[in-house]
Amino acid sequence: MSAVAFVGLGNMGGPMAANLVAAGHEVVGFDLVPDALTRAERSGVRVASSAADAVSGVDVVITMLPGGRHLLDAYRGAEGVDGGLLAAARPGTLFVDCSTVDVADARAANASAVEAGHRAVDAPVSGGVSGAEAGTLTFMVGAEADDLPVAEPLLSAMAGRVVHCGGPGGGQAAKICNNMVLGASMLAVSEAFVLGERLGLTHQALFDVMSTASGQCWSLTTYCPVPGPVPTSPANNDYKPGFAARLMAKDLGLAMSALEQTGVDARIGGRAAEVYRAFADALDGEPRDFSAIVETVRERSRPEA
Numbered sequence: 001m002s003a004v005a006f007v008g009l010g011n012m013g014g015p016m017a018a019n020l021v022a023a024g025h026e027v028v029g030f031d032l033v034p035d036a037l038t039r040a041e042r043s044g045v046r047v048a049s050s051a052a053d054a055v056s057g058v059d060v061v062i063t064m065l066p067g068g069r070h071l072l073d074a075y076r077g078a079e080g081v082d083g084g085l086l087a088a089a090r091p092g093t094l095f096v097d098c099s100t101v102d103v104a105d106a107r108a109a110n111a112s113a114v115e116a117g118h119r120a121v122d123a124p125v126s127g128g129v130s131g132a133e134a135g136t137l138t139f140m141v142g143a144e145a146d147d148l149p150v151a152e153p154l155l156s157a158m159a160g161r162v163v164h165c166g167g168p169g170g171g172q173a174a175k176i177c178n179n180m181v182l183g184a185s186m187l188a189v190s191e192a193f194v195l196g197e198r199l200g201l202t203h204q205a206l207f208d209v210m211s212t213a214s215g216q217c218w219s220l221t222t223y224c225p226v227p228g229p230v231p232t233s234p235a236n237n238d239y240k241p242g243f244a245a246r247l248m249a250k251d252l253g254l255a256m257s258a259l260e261q262t263g264v265d266a267r268i269g270g271r272a273a274e275v276y277r278a279f280a281d282a283l284d285g286e287p288r289d290f291s292a293i294v295e296t297v298r299e300r301s302r303p304e305a
Contacts, residue, residue, distance in 0.1 A: 068105030142170030
């Protein structure tokens with residue numbers, strides 16, 4: 001079993017670290033939020049006094065951070081601060097980043113780790129908080145071939161599936177492509193349900209048709225945006241976030257950046273990004289699941305005659 005440092009113990013990182021503990025790994029963790037540390041400690045994670053303290057002496061460092069700037073600052077040390085995680089870790093440590101960041105930032109983080117004498121992979125996840133808690137996440141891994149066998153056993157303790165997507169940055173590339181489809185499909189499913197309401201269809205009747213017909217997709221069958229058909233979906237829990245709207249807006253923004261860099265004409269993805277950015281901005285920090293976009297579709301629709 002490995003000695004693992006886990007930096008970033010929030011809604012995703014906390015249960016992921018707990019699953020590593022349950023699998024028999026020795027996990028030391030750090031987070032800037034005291035409540036996150038308390039929850040992690042209850043699950044068997046040994047709490048460190050700082051991120052640097054957490055990573056010293058371990059075999060593997062896993063990070064789950066809000067964005068690319070946070071990741072690079074954590075690795076290299078923030079401006080005006082000496083060192084960082086790369087300086088604090090012993091030579092040859094494997095760094096595994098599970099954050100969702102820009103492909104360029106992922107590759108920059110990897111290069112910084114290698115330059116500092118370490119190994120690094122990017123391994124963003126899909127599956128949300130429920131997947132993190134159940135240990136059924138999908139990991140999309142960007143790694144050199146020699147590093148994958150070291151990372152895979154740890155990822156498997158938190159995963160339903162681990163997919164090698166290529167070299168450094170490959171995991172992030174797969175993640176933003178996947179989430180562009182997710183955002184667009186949730187918007188389409190939400191619009192279909194509102195249209196069905198206007199045409200006199202019950203949610204259950206429309207679900208029963210679409211879930212076994214050509215409209216079938218994850219946004220419908222696993223994460224249905226209206227109450228009733230899928231009891232475990234956030235729609236049946238007042239849209240408490242499993243995957244927050246602000247995170248969807250962020251991920252679609254990363255996709256848009258990649259589209260601009262590559263010159264791909266993605267009009268549907270672009271429109272989904274605009275809709276979710278406006279939705280997240282209107283929430284003004286209120287924690288709402290991204291499937292609550294169905295409420296915005298209703299609100300913006302023309303009043304019935």
